[in-house]
Amino acid sequence: MNGVYTESLNKLIEEFGKLPGIGPKSAERLAFYILKSEPAEAMKLADAIRDVKNKIKRCKICCNLSEEALCQICSDPRRDKSLICVVEQPKDVIALEKTGTCKWVYHVLGGHIAPLEGVEPTDLTVDKLVERVREGNVKEVIMATNPNMAGDGTSLYISSLLRSAEVKITRLARGLPTGSTIEYASGKILTDAIIGRQELE
Numbered sequence: 275m276n277g278v279y280t281e282s283l284n285k286l287i288e289e290f291g292k293l294p295g296i297g298p299k300s301a302e303r304l305a306f307y308i309l310k311s312e313p314a315e316a317m318k319l320a321d322a323i324r325d326v327k328n329k330i331k332r333c334k335i336c337c338n339l340s341e342e343a344l345c346q347i348c349s350d351p352r353r354d355k356s357l358i359c360v361v362e363q364p365k366d367v368i369a370l371e372k373t374g375t376c377k378w379v380y381h382v383l384g385g386h387i388a389p390l391e392g393v394e395p396t397d398l399t400v401d402k403l404v405e406r407v408r409e410g411n412v413k414e415v416i417m418a419t420n421p422n423m424a425g426d427g428t429s430l431y432i433s434s435l436l437r438s439a440e441v442k443i444t445r446l447a448r449g450l451p452t453g454s455t456i457e458y459a460s461g462k463i464l465t466d467a468i469i470g471r472q473e474l475e
């Protein structure tokens with residue numbers, strides 16, 4: 275961005291420009307907004323960024339985002355710990371929770387298996403899931419990976435690992451359009467998919 279602005283302003287524009295969906299014009303607009311805002315207001319943004327990076331870790335059981343050792347869902351006594359819903363990302367947990375129909379706990383894989391992109395099962399929390407199921411007391415594993423090729427492949431791989439364990443494995447129903455993602459599915463479609471989930475053969 276050259277020498278039109280001061281060094282620190284250039285730096286801020288550059289950082290905003292690295293954010294997804296923010297082009298050079300928007301980055302400039304955001305930087306000027308911060309420049310004009312009250313110092314205390316602007317610092318709230320800086321603090322929020324610092325807090326997110328310092329405080330958020332992975333739940334010890336389900337690997338979802340949490341500020342404590344256990345996430346809110348795993349530490350909720352009303353949740354049925356015998357039902358584990360397997361998702362790719364924390365954002366999927368939020369989408370499913372918004373339906374208000376889930377009383378299960380989760381397992382967050384941290385992505386999907388994609389050998390061409392160099393993502394192997396060992397890069398995900400697959401081992402931890404298998405361990406959870408082998409420890410017993412799990413009746414059903416609900417595969418809620420995205421209804422696309424990578425999500426289906428991941429789901430099949432995991433179900434093959436769990437085949438020897440005495441557990442029912444289900445997949446969210448096919449009301450979800452193929453190739454779509456859990457994150458962007460409507461609450462109604464997700465609720466139908468949850469209720470209509472089918473056993474994986």
Ligand SMILES: [Zn+2]
Pocket residue numbers: 333334335336337338344345346347348349
């Ligand atoms: Zn948890």
